[in-house]
Amino acid sequence: SSRSGFILLELPPICNDxxxxxxLSIDTLPPEVKAPFPSDPxxxxxxxxxxxxxxxxxxxxxxxDWREVREFYLTTFDSxxxxxxxxxxxxxxxxxxxxxxxxxxxxxxAVYDALLSTPQDIQKSVLKGIINSLLREWKGPRTKDDLxxxxxxxxxxxxxxxxxxxxxxxxxxQIAALSEADHHFLVYWLKKLSARRFRQLVERLLQxxxxxxxxxxxxxxxxxSKCSWWIPSATKVLSLFNAANSVxxxxxxxxxxxxxxxxxxIDFMEEYRTWQSYGNSNRFSFCQFPxxxxxxxxxxxxxxxxxxxxxxxxxxxxxxKVSRRQRVDMNLLFLNIKVRRAQxxxxxxxxxxxxxxxxxxxxxxxxxxxxxxxxxxxxxEWFLLLVRQIFHTDYGMFTYMKDxxxxxxxxxxxxxxxxxQLVGTVSFHGAGQSRPVNCxxxxxxxxxxxxxxx
Numbered sequence: 001s002s003r004s005g006f007i008l009l010e011l012p013p014i015c016n017d018x019x020x021x022x023x024l025s026i027d028t029l030p031p032e033v034k035a036p037f038p039s040d041p042x043x044x045x046x047x048x049x050x051x052x053x054x055x056x057x058x059x060x061x062x063x064x065d066w067r068e069v070r071e072f073y074l075t076t077f078d079s080x081x082x083x084x085x086x087x088x089x090x091x092x093x094x095x096x097x098x099x100x101x102x103x104x105x106x107x108x109x110a111v112y113d114a115l116l117s118t119p120q121d122i123q124k125s126v127l128k129g130i131i132n133s134l135l136r137e138w139k140g141p142r143t144k145d146d147l148x149x150x151x152x153x154x155x156x157x158x159x160x161x162x163x164x165x166x167x168x169x170x171x172x173x174q175i176a177a178l179s180e181a182d183h184h185f186l187v188y189w190l191k192k193l194s195a196r197r198f199r200q201l202v203e204r205l206l207q208x209x210x211x212x213x214x215x216x217x218x219x220x221x222x223x224x225s226k227c228s229w230w231i232p233s234a235t236k237v238l239s240l241f242n243a244a245n246s247v248x249x250x251x252x253x254x255x256x257x258x259x260x261x262x263x264x265x266i267d268f269m270e271e272y273r274t275w276q277s278y279g280n281s282n283r284f285s286f287c288q289f290p291x292x293x294x295x296x297x298x299x300x301x302x303x304x305x306x307x308x309x310x311x312x313x314x315x316x317x318x319x320x321k322v323s324r325r326q327r328v329d330m331n332l333l334f335l336n337i338k339v340r341r342a343q344x345x346x347x348x349x350x351x352x353x354x355x356x357x358x359x360x361x362x363x364x365x366x367x368x369x370x371x372x373x374x375x376x377x378x379x380x381e382w383f384l385l386l387v388r389q390i391f392h393t394d395y396g397m398f399t400y401m402k403d404x405x406x407x408x409x410x411x412x413x414x415x416x417x418x419x420x421q422l423v424g425t426v427s428f429h430g431a432g433q434s435r436p437v438n439c440x441x442x443x444x445x446x447x448x449x450x451x452x453x454x
Contacts, residue, residue: 043084043091043145048072050107057114070122073115077129079136080149086111087152088145096144098188103148109197112157127158127167134170142182150175151189154237155197160204162211162220169208169230176236183240190244191252198241198252205238209292210262232284235292242291259294268297269304310362317361334364339382341367345389348382 053072060066076086085091087104095102115123130153154175159168175186190198212230215221238258245252263286275287286292287301314333321327335358337351352359365382372378391398391407398407 043081043088045091046082046085048086050104050110053107053110053114061117066119066122069118070125073111073118073122074125074129076111077126077133079129079133080146083133083149083152084145088148094144095148098185101148101151101185101189101192102144103152103189105192108152108155112155116157123158126156127164130156130167130171134167134174142178144185147178147182147185147189150178151186155193155201157200159208162215165208165211165221165230169227169233172205172208172233172237173229175240176233187240187243187247190241191248195252198244199257202238202241202253202258205234205241206258206260206292208234209238209260213262213266235284235286235289238292239289242289255291258291260292261294263292264294264296268293268301272301272305313358313361333361335359335361336364336366338366338368340369341385344382344385345395348386 056068056072060069076082087108088095088102089104090102093102115126133149133153150171153171158164159171178186190201193201209231212221212224212227212234221227242255242258245255245258268286271285272287274283275285277283278285280288290298293301318333335355337348337355339347339351363379365378366372367378367382389395393400396410399410400406401408
């Protein structure tokens with residue numbers, strides 16, 4: 001037990017690799033020493049209904065006698081088998097489909113809604129039962145009854161308290177370590193939750209991540225060095241909720257509600273560099289899960305990455321010239337374009353198309369027939385004039401939607417998408433040079449290009 005009174009569970013590391021190695025080691029044993037896998041345990045029959053449980057609660061509140069309620073909670077959360085016995089609609093039914101978890105959702109909701117109003121010893125007995133269940137069930141292949149138990153346990157409202165975070169973290173680690181097929185089932189079961197309860201679980205996970213990153217008190221949680229797996233596990237489980245939200249039509253909650261604003265206060269560029277170096281390997285980075293990153297973080301990452309690409313491209317050009325002992329022209333460090341004001345759009349398109357290999361360099365603009373050195377002002381003017389012309393309704397590329405006060409793609413048929421590609425290029429340079437161009441527009445552009453009709 002730590003100084004703050006938390007019980008540190010010493011669970012073995014959970015990962016798919018470990019489970020796979022176990023299977024391989026069994027498969028390589030000689031036939032004569034192989035032990036048969038035990039059949040699925042028979043789930044005991046529990047007949048208590050939602051109405052009977054609610055009547056038990058009413059009697060306990062009125063009389064102060066909690067013995068029957070205490071016995072119910074003590075038994076129900078003692079093991080995965082007992083959880084299924086209490087909440088599965090048919091004790092030994094299969095329910096092996098994504099369409100139906102087989103869980104009596106009304107009964108689960110009633111039991112959890114009442115839990116926080118029970119005496120403290122009952123609440124502690126539930127947590128103790130969950131600890132024993134997680135210690136007992138951590139190894140071996142998963143059955144659908146195990147998935148049902150995880151699905152039920154993750155809905156426990158007790159995890160809103162930081163005093164239960166150690167237990168919550170171990171539950172999340174086991175769920176995160178499930179196979180992709182098991183995650184697929186959980187995603188479709190989660191989408192069947194009511195919108196209110198779904199949101200509560202998402203907010204609980206976001207709060208868990210935020211509190212682990214920035215605890216209110218130094219001793220409130222175990223040292224981060226001893227539980228570095230907490231945040232990766234919680235984020236992976238949160239991704240299941242995001243997937244459930246994405247496959248729901250309409251979505252259960254706005255995608256922006258998955259943003260964790262706390263991440264705006266971490267070194268997210270270090271997160272980005274980690275992701276660039278290790279990709280989607282076992283090295284965790286929040287950039288592997290972009291749904292959790294706010295627009296502020298995404299914009300900053302895109303802008304910084306664009307700047308770095310521009311610098312890298314310019315450096316490569318310079319090194320190439322020097323290595324061949326050629327005279328270095330400082331213009332090769334820039335993407336230089338010359339445009340006529342009267343033909344701004346067509347000239348810009350021609351220049352950017354012709355100099356495609358220089359697109360990642362810093363932009364420098366010259367207006368034909370006008371003296372001046374671009375120290376940033378001419379580029380800014382070019383951006384503003386170009387965007388104004390592109391979005392003008394007379395030009396026909398976009399239509400202004402009064403209800404949303406946004407521009408959207410025009411419905412007119414277009415056989416040449418080069419101008420839309422120009423907008424994408426403008427967006428890229430707007431991000432890299434801190435110009436007031438909405439980078440999210442690039443996503444809309446891709447959407448349009450991918451859904452064009454024949």
